[in-house]
Amino acid sequence: MNAQDLAQSVGFDLPDSYNASRLLWDNNPARMAIFHDDGNWTYGDVQAEAARIGNALLAAGCTAGDRVLLYLDDHPVYPAAIMGAMRAGLVPMLINTLSTQELVDFYLADSGATAVLHSASYGELFASAKVKVLNAADRPWQDQPATLAEHPAARTDMAFWMYSSGSTGKPKGVVHRHEDAAYIAHTYARTVLKISRDDICFSIPKIFFAYGFGNSVTFPFAVGAASVLLSERPTPVRCFDQINTHRPTILFGLPTLYTALANDAAIESVDMASVRLCVSAAEVLSPELAREWQERFALPIVEGLGSTEMLHIYLSNTEAMQKPGAAGRVVDGYRIRLLTPEGREAEDDEEGVMQVMGLSGAEQYWNRPEKTAETMVDGWIDTGDRFTRDADGYYFFKGRADDLVKVSGQWVYPLEIEWALNDHPQVREACVLAMPLDDGRVTIKAWVAPLTKGNDALRADLVRHAKAALLPHKYPREIVFLDALPKTGTDKIDRQALKRMETVR
Incomplete structure (x- = not known):
């Protein structure tokens, strides 16, 4: 199958001919679509704003199939921009708003985007961009028509992108x-x-x-x-x-x-x-x-x-x-x-x-044929x-x-130690990683955000807890207490950031 x-x-x-912007336009304009602190929007409001944005992108010179980088806060303009771009035949790219300047430059170069639409606070990231840049706070599309004809698309045509988190190497553009x-x-x-x-x-x-x-x-x-x-x-x-x-x-x-x-x-x-x-x-x-x-x-x-x-x-x-x-x-x-x-x-x-x-x-x-061939085979996606x-x-x-590592001659999965620590009543959250030592060996290190103050007594109790919950050799050799663990833009624990913290110590 x-x-x-x-x-x-x-x-x-x-139908074979299908544009995903119908998810918006098939709705009753009078129904409420979005609640936001700046004001609530009906579906009619979102449809009109989406049409204006799509028209503005076309007026700026974008043509069918062009990529448009969206660097936006969660605001009613965001879904309007996604749907308006697709309705105009363009390909919106949904980008993590915690990205660095280096990553933003990479996304622009990798995708060949012809336009950017950003929230006001992110303008500096695009100050030197060699593409059309639209600041959502200025609403440069406000004088554009509030109607937009649907660009004909096949259901299997490229519609929108997201980038993978890039935990190893550069992020990958995932084409949907x-x-x-x-x-x-x-x-x-x-x-x-x-x-x-x-x-x-x-x-x-x-x-x-x-x-x-x-x-x-x-x-x-x-x-x-x-x-x-x-x-x-x-x-x-x-x-x-x-x-x-x-x-x-x-x-x-x-x-x-x-x-x-x-x-x-x-x-x-x-x-x-x-x-x-x-x-x-x-x-x-x-x-x-x-x-x-x-x-x-x-x-x-x-x-x-x-x-x-x-x-x-x-x-x-x-x-x-x-x-x-x-x-x-x-x-x-x-x-x-x-x-x-x-x-x-x-x-x-x-x-x-x-x-x-x-x-x-x-x-x-x-633009990643080798990674595509490695991960996406005969309709299957290998999750790793x-x-x-x-x-x-x-x-x-x-x-x-x-992530299987050998510590003191025995195999260990760091994640099972992390789960054990998270079950301790004094732990808010924990992250456990295998870290290389100078002599080539590997050690197990934990970063813990405790509910109260971290100290040597709690450190010893966490080691005892891990050994009792798992096996005697499955415990963190080093425990670092932090007020909070670093997070990615999607609020996952930023494991790469913890590793980088160790390299600069």
Whole structure:
């Protein structure tokens, strides 16, 4: 069964001629689309702004197929820019707004973008760009027509890009088609979220993140629901304020975000009565955190797993069926296989490297043929993640395929030590990595953000805890206490930043 067969098996059907901007334009203009602190927008408001932006990009000289770099805060202009660019036949690129100047220059050069649209605070990054630059604060499109004819596109044409996180080497441009967004709405959003036009989605992860794009734009737009957009950094206090003010029904987060919310004193002020569903993805959710959240709010956190290459979640628990520590079961419309080192499919409870197939999967990395050939083969995407599957079809993450290290002559997965530390009652969050020593050996190092002050007594207790939870040789040889662990733009723990901190000490 290939990706097309999978799509047919779940009743997914699009005309051959399809432009993904229909996700916006197929909605009733009078319905509410976006709640934001600067003001609320109806679908008609977003459609008009999207048309103006698309017209402005065409007037600036962009032609069909040109890439447009979007460097925007989560504001109603962002989904308008995405949809307006696609409707004009252009290809929007959703870029992490915590990118450095070096990365921004790389994105412009790698993509050959012909235009940039940025929020006001990011203008300096594009001061020397040799392309058309539009500052969203100036609304240079305000005098453009508020209607825009749909550029004819095939459902399999290139529609939009995101860049991978680039944890090893330069980030990779992940190319998605016009049919991909509609597919994740038809599969995950319909069967797991059970989203309807009455829902209000609040995604703390940002739109530039594939997870956030689905949560804030694709899913609500696909059914005529609404979304809450929060510009700038999502501190716990600001998130609680959005929940109290805009009354979302679906809350999307990451384990690190739920941890930050649960440990903030302001949580006593939040009214979660409107929320019917909490979703987590991108990292492993601690069973302890899930239990605490359930006890506090009588709401389960439904955990899933997705990727930029697949655009959204393809493994998920559900409200009705969950297993602690599991990424979930296969979402309808996708296939999963676990391959052993011998190249055969793993049996139940046997480890294998996960490969995933589904119509939303990207078919190429831009300008990276070798990496494309390595990762995307015969419709399968190799995730590089090790999993086991139990007899009930639930998948359990075991780490990266390449993170097994030998310490003191014995094999260790740093991630299992990290999980053990996170279960300690005095730990807010922890990160564990294998670090090279000057003599060529490898040691296991932990960075821990404790709930109280870190000291030698806590350090010794954490070592005892890890040894007791795992095996005597599986413990961090060095523990560094930090007030908070560094985060990426998608609020995952920034493991590369921790490594860089060690190189400058």
